[in-house]
Amino acid sequence: MERTPTIGDVARLAGVSVATASRTLNGIRAVSPPLRARVLSAARELGYAPNLHARALARSSDGSVGVIVHDVGDPYFGEIVRGMLRASADTERMLLICNTYRDPQRELAYVAHFRALRVKAMVMAGSDLEDREFGARMAAQITGFESAGGRAALVGRHYAPGDSVMPDNVGGARSLARALADLGHRRIGVITGPPNLTTTHDRLSGFRMGLEEAGLGFPDHALVNGDFTRDSGERAVEVLIERIPDLTAVFALNDIMAIGAMSWLRQHGIHVPRDVSVAGFDDIPISRDLVPSLSTVRVPMAEMGARALALALQPRTSSIRTEHLATELVLRESTVEARK
Amino acid sequence: MERTPTIGDVARLAGVSVATASRTLNGIRAVSPPLRARVLSAARELGYAPNLHARALARSSDGSVGVIVHDVGDPYFGEIVRGMLRASADTERMLLICNTYRDPQRELAYVAHFRALRVKAMVMAGSDLEDREFGARMAAQITGFESAGGRAALVGRHYAPGDSVMPDNVGGARSLARALADLGHRRIGVITGPPNLTTTHDRLSGFRMGLEEAGLGFPDHALVNGDFTRDSGERAVEVLIERIPDLTAVFALNDIMAIGAMSWLRQHGIHVPRDVSVAGFDDIPISRDLVPSLSTVRVPMAEMGARALALALQPRTSSIRTEHLATELVLRESTVEARK
């Protein structure tokens, strides 16, 4: 078990002081070519790699950015992360990615961890909770982080006190509602997300708004809670069909649940879209490859990630900035005219 | 821009030495209850969070584990990462996850970065390249890392000199080949992965082996290169159909490419499975929800991730350990008897 070489070893081998070695290794100009060459070759010879903790300590921040998402395995967040990675591909910048699995405690723990790591910035994606207690603690964390010089950017959050990028959930759901109404659907079931998420709230109220504009009402029993997972979509659609046997359309608040719903329908001999139309939200990559391909609302996930990262790396402005990104209705095969 | 409180501030406020504060905060060695209480309340009052870089420097390692995968957005790697996260959920352990997008340079850079961070262990998932130069450099990195006390574990790699977990690619492909042969398929096209990946190599040779056991040959022109992405599957199947118009089955070396292939076939009026059977490999979560549901070979991805992490956290043994995990043939709707 050898000792890892330090900058002191490099300096000694090169016959210079550690200061000179450090300056050379960091590319600071004022080092004469001969010394510079000696240092570099010494470093190479020893296989020297700087200890980043020591560096971060001395500089009192490493340049890395903390990223907090619900689950990178979920295509929605996967795309957001991909966008961030693409935007940071060329730089040396390190992204630290954490999954909360929607556990608020874990989320707070990660924020604390990132603060302890003195990251340069944090990006948090995923709807926040409509929970005062949680919101307050999160706000306190973020404010503390920023007042110590950190930067925070958010994706799709309303309440947290930081710069954010927001997809137009309300507008997207609204145009989807109108599209369904135009297709003649009158008995529409909705599979929601967790009731305390702002995303759920927004998509739902946009949808309701769209229906009302078309002169349609929307009974409470047409609403079943899901939790944004495939299996919950499967379970929810069963409840829906039981409650409203003559349903003509199902709107799931995200694509994953729509996939679960379509699977259940298919297994129970209910043809999509002939018997029941199905629509989702997000337009995750797989949606176009489903059979039938899924009608949905496209959310520019990768772009949201990239923009959020950019926001997080820009210096702080006096006012909080919010960038709104448009969503786009994508009608595919899974929605057709309502049967009579 | 306030100064972040340090352990010194806590100690001062509590009226004790930093040593006592540190001991209290780390729960190490008995500190008398009154002092302990004073320290804890001082820490709470100041909102103290230890600087992890300083801690890592003093302890000469933080406990974190570096994870290198091709792309977490790819369901295969997503599941592996999920397995690791689940296995480390209860611990304080931090996983640092990096995407290489199969860029060997980036992969080497990440390894170097993790060494510089003095991580406790690294887990690398994804087939390695059959490239001597790259292999040598990677081996040097890993050996260096381990001889400095680090631990390395690999998922699905042959050559790198570390403990590893390996799915039985050969066996899985072999039983799939036999299943296709049993269904009467004689003209089978194969969509491969990148030719220099060991995974490609193993799956292909297993498949060939299975066919030969059934007394079938396998012409070169029935082979088209893909790169494990959906779009490459789409392109490859087009070439295949052009070359062998009376094809009865297509085997894609992973599910994602099978999805692309099915999409192309569908768009060109070729019915799966009636006209052409399609099979994949991996059994990613979406595979069962496809229409038709996809026949494939199940690879226990999450378990591989969990096992690899466990391996990485166990102390090193004198000999290299390799855990083999079984794969399992999963026949679904996308494969049926060959048409005459």
Place this chain on the structure above:
DNA sequence: GGATGGTCTGTAAGCGCTTTCCCAATCGTG
């Protein structure tokens, strides 16, 4: 020729934490 200024280089003081070493106080025991 000495003062002036510029360019390199080295010395040393941190960055914030852990941990060894040591001392003082307390305890148990014959």
Place this chain on the structure above:
DNA sequence: CACGATTGGGAAAGCGCTTACAGACCATCC
């Protein structure tokens, strides 16, 4: 009651790096 054995707490020495600060050297200019 004296003694070693324990125990709790503090001083201080690092961990490996960056970066003022200052000193050395050389060329330039009046």
